[in-house]
Amino acid sequence: xxxxxQVFFTILxxxxxxxxPGERSFMYQGSLKKVCVPILNCYSCPLAWGSCPIGSFxxxxxxxxxxxxxxxxxxxIGMLSGRFVCAxxxxxxxxxxxxxxxxxxxxxxxxxxxxxKYGILGLTVLIPVFWHEPFFCKFICPAGTxxxxxxxxxxxxxxxxxxxxFFTLKYMFLIVFIAGSITMKxxxxxxxxxxxxxxxxxxxISLLKINVQKDAAKPNACTECNNCRNHCPMDIAIYRNAAxxxxxxxxxxxDVCPNGSVSSNIPYFNQGQREDASSGDISGSVxxx
Amino acid sequence: xxxxxxxxxxxxxxxxxVVMIVVGLMKNDISLIEQFGKFLCLDCIGIS
Numbered sequence: 001x002x003x004x005x006q007v008f009f010t011i012l013x014x015x016x017x018x019x020x021p022g023e024r025s026f027m028y029q030g031s032l033k034k035v036c037v038p039i040l041n042c043y044s045c046p047l048a049w050g051s052c053p054i055g056s057f058x059x060x061x062x063x064x065x066x067x068x069x070x071x072x073x074x075x076x077i078g079m080l081s082g083r084f085v086c087a088x089x090x091x092x093x094x095x096x097x098x099x100x101x102x103x104x105x106x107x108x109x110x111x112x113x114x115x116x117k118y119g120i121l122g123l124t125v126l127i128p129v130f131w132h133e134p135f136f137c138k139f140i141c142p143a144g145t146x147x148x149x150x151x152x153x154x155x156x157x158x159x160x161x162x163x164x165x166f167f168t169l170k171y172m173f174l175i176v177f178i179a180g181s182i183t184m185k186x187x188x189x190x191x192x193x194x195x196x197x198x199x200x201x202x203x204x205i206s207l208l209k210i211n212v213q214k215d216a217a218k219p220n221a222c223t224e225c226n227n228c229r230n231h232c233p234m235d236i237a238i239y240r241n242a243a244x245x246x247x248x249x250x251x252x253x254x255d256v257c258p259n260g261s262v263s264s265n266i267p268y269f270n271q272g273q274r275e276d277a278s279s280g281d282i283s284g285s286v287x288x289x
Numbered sequence: 290x291x292x293x294x295x296x297x298x299x300x301x302x303x304x305x306x307v308v309m310i311v312v313g314l315m316k317n318d319i320s321l322i323e324q325f326g327k328f329l330c331l332d333c334i335g336i337s
Binding site for chain 1: 295298299302303305306307308309310311312313314316318319320321322323325326327328329330331332333334335336337
């Protein structure tokens with residue numbers, strides 16, 4: 001179901017069909033660009049209908065204006081669902097999950113690297129304010145390179161005359177991104193994504209929650225078998241902290257838990273719970289499917 | 290008790306974010322976003 005949702009939203013956000021050589025600009029320029037999508041999706045992509053929230057955020061700050069609307073937008077999405085959109089809507093998350101399926105050496109990301117994205121978020125806020133440069137878009141964003149740059153340059157070859165240091169830097173980072181995504185679980189989301197960093201701050205208080213049954217007296221108590229971590233696309237042990245800032249609410253842990261210890265406060269997501277687990281005495285908010 | 294505290298934090302933050310959205314709409318942030326989105330972002334494609 002999640003894969004269908006990811007593909008659906010990837011197409012929904014990136015299906016502008018009007019690319020034709022007669023246009024001066026090879027991208028959608030209609031009024032839908034007023035709308036920010038809630039995930040990382042470059043607005044210079046020839047197929048994009050909407051605007052990138054982190055790009056708009058930085059450009060607004062760069063202009064010396066406080067981006068009230070975008071801060072409120074991030075806040076409301078985070079309050080409702082935490083990082084849910086990272087798992088169910090983000091095309092970049094889908095791409096990384098597909099890249100990780102390529103057979104290769106697999107590496108576990110060290111725990112401290114999870115905090116890098118908060119450094120990136122800090123620079124994403126401070127550099128546009130003090131140096132008037134969109135730090136994340138200019139130096140890092142692999143979405144801009146992969147979704148926009150390659151295609152814009154192919155369609156407008158005269159842009160090649162303007163390439164320089166930043167172009168090389170961004171393509172080098174794109175290579176690092178691809179290599180990282182093949183070898184590490186959601187490498188970019190875990191270590192660098194500033195949007196994920198923002199939403200992650202709300203995991204503790206968001207409406208959508210994950211619960212883990214830790215009461216040993218209950219028949220569905222967590223045994224810490226680590227099956228959830230082995231299947232987790234973000235490589236977190238949900239039983240240690242059900243509101244972990246990197247939990248993207250993919251609900252995979254609910255599906256794979258052999259005891260039915262993990263559940264969501266939204267009954268729909270508990271339908272995937274293992275039937276053998278749900279046949280016992282399931283307590284609390286768990287609604288076996 | 291923890292739940293009450295969470296509900297309070299949730300309520301306060303919700304109000305703050307809704308107010309921010311309203312302020313943003315009044316300041317016409319939407320038009321600004323549209324302007325940024327309509328034109329090719331040279332920084333995004335590595336040309337600047």
